[in-house]
Amino acid sequence: xxxxxxxxxxxxxxxxxxxxxxxxxxxxxxxxxxxxxxxxxxxxxxxxxxxxxxxxxxxxxxxxxxxxxxxxxxxxxxxxxxxxxxxxxxxxxxxxxxxxxxxxxxxxxxxxxxxxxxxxxxxxxxxxxxxxxxxxxxxxxxxxxxxxxxxxxxxxxxxxxxxxxxxxxxxxxxxxxxxxxxxxxxxxxxxxxxxxxxxxxxxxxxxxxxxxxxxxxxxxxxxxxxxxxxxxxxxxxxxxxxxxxxxxxxxxxxxxxxxxxxxxxxxxxxxxxxxxxxxxxxxxxxxxxxxxxxxxxxxxxxxxxxxxxxxxxxxxxxxxxxxxxxxxxxxxxxxxxxxxxxxxxxxxxxxxxxxxxxx
Numbered sequence: 001x002x003x004x005x006x007x008x009x010x011x012x013x014x015x016x017x018x019x020x021x022x023x024x025x026x027x028x029x030x031x032x033x034x035x036x037x038x039x040x041x042x043x044x045x046x047x048x049x050x051x052x053x054x055x056x057x058x059x060x061x062x063x064x065x066x067x068x069x070x071x072x073x074x075x076x077x078x079x080x081x082x083x084x085x086x087x088x089x090x091x092x093x094x095x096x097x098x099x100x101x102x103x104x105x106x107x108x109x110x111x112x113x114x115x116x117x118x119x120x121x122x123x124x125x126x127x128x129x130x131x132x133x134x135x136x137x138x139x140x141x142x143x144x145x146x147x148x149x150x151x152x153x154x155x156x157x158x159x160x161x162x163x164x165x166x167x168x169x170x171x172x173x174x175x176x177x178x179x180x181x182x183x184x185x186x187x188x189x190x191x192x193x194x195x196x197x198x199x200x201x202x203x204x205x206x207x208x209x210x211x212x213x214x215x216x217x218x219x220x221x222x223x224x225x226x227x228x229x230x231x232x233x234x235x236x237x238x239x240x241x242x243x244x245x246x247x248x249x250x251x252x253x254x255x256x257x258x259x260x261x262x263x264x265x266x267x268x269x270x271x272x273x274x275x276x277x278x279x280x281x282x283x284x285x286x287x288x289x290x291x292x293x294x295x296x297x298x299x300x301x302x303x304x305x306x307x308x309x310x311x312x313x314x315x316x317x318x319x320x321x322x323x324x325x326x327x328x329x330x331x332x333x334x335x336x337x338x339x340x341x342x343x344x345x346x347x348x349x350x351x352x353x354x355x356x357x358x359x
Contacts, residue, residue: 037129045115048271049264050080055309056267056316063320090256095158098253102156107254107261109149114268116142121275122197124285124300135196136188139276140181143231146265147173150240150250153262157253165249168327169240172230175334176237179227182342186220186349187213187280190358200284210281212358216349221281223338223345228273229315230330232266236322237330274311275304282307 016036021029054069054077061068069076094103120135122128132138147169154166188194190213191202203209210217230237241249251262278284285300325333352358 041115041119041129045118045264045268048118049267050084052267052271052312053083053263054080055312059313059316060320063317084260087260088257092256092258094253094255097158099156099158102152103253104258106149106153106156107258109152110146110265111149111261113142113145113149114265114272117272118268118275120196121272121279122200122284123304127301128197131195131197133193133195133198136184136194136199136276136280139196139272140177140184143269143272144173144177146269150262153254154250157250159253161246161248162250162252165240165242165246165252169233169250171327172233172237172240172330175331176227176230176338179223179334179338179342180231182339182346183220183224183227184276184280186216186342186346189346189349189353190217196279196284199279200286203283203286206358208281208283213349214352214357216345216352217281219341219345220349221277223342224277224281225273225311225314227334227338228277229318230334232269232273232315234266234270234315235319236324238324239327239330242324270312270315271308274308274315277311278304278307 017033020032023029024032057079058068058076069079072079072082117139119129120132120139122131150169151166154162154164154169157163187199187209190209191199193199193202199209203212206212210221213220233240239245241251243249246252251259254262285304287303
């Protein structure tokens with residue numbers, strides 16, 4: 001039974017692959033398989049986005065000593081599906097002075113960049129769509145595209161509040177990308193590879209990287225979580241869409257499904273940040289403390305998702321605990337504190353590796 005459970009994903013994909021190639025020419029079969037993979041990831045995208053919204057509302061309710069969504073479905077589990085159906089049915093409205101082409105294009109920048117980002121994560125040994133030897137660099141590059149959609153959307157809306165929100169987003173993203181990149185570079189020094197699957201394999205024998213790298217790895221994780229939260233434009237770094245100042249910020253003029261794209265992209269970006277943290281610091285789909293081989297009945301995907309959900313709850317904890325920063329505080333935190341600490345930590349990690357003090 002254990003053997004079957006662990007090998008079902010591999011058997012299914014091999015069977016489907018062989019069947020498609022047996023009934024189609026090679027080119028058509030390759031295109032069909034790519035379309036199937038895209039459909040699977042689109043479905044995964046929608047499910048993750050909807051249920052992270054529900055988790056956010058439940059966590060917020062828990063912090064505020066109330067119930068949260070509890071009407072649509074058992075324990076309110078279908079509430080966000082109902083909200084999504086409502087958004088799909090809403091009329092798409094805008095003002096008369098928008099740049100129509102860029103206004104309509106902006107949400108797709110945001111949604112496509114997040115979808116591409118998900119494709120490189122190894123959810124398990126068999127469940128990974130795109131495994132490349134520069135995976136971490138690719139993720140860092142793709143995640144930077146999303147801010148283009150925010151900048152374009154805010155400018156094309158021809159609304160001063162949207163433009164201010166978009167400019168804040170560009171400022172914030174450019175600043176905190178430095179800390180995200182340097183914290184990940186600190187761990188790349190330790191692993192010697194950018195390939196996500198290889199980073200996980202390094203942790204199979206030596207344990208989680210956050211333990212292998214001693215103090216520099218812990219510092220890198222803390223900085224990554226702070227900077228990653230800022231990259232997703234979430235509180236306390238939500239100046240991009242500060243409701244009390246800008247109405248809704250960069251998406252003030254968006255409604256219906258276009259607004260839903262921006263809304264879902266925020267939660268998928270949170271999933272991406274949490275997934276990077278799990279892969280780089282906490283062993284990816286490996287079970288805790290090197291006991292993977294002893295628990296063959298527990299699917300690897302579940303280990304990955306449990307760790308990701310724990311990191312996401314930590315990010316939600318940030319949101320419902322800390323007040324929003326001012327713009328000057330936001331930039332002071334990055335340029336005067338996180339960046340110098342990151343550079344010193346990078347050198348500290350280099351010394352530890354040079355002296356062979358890792359576990």
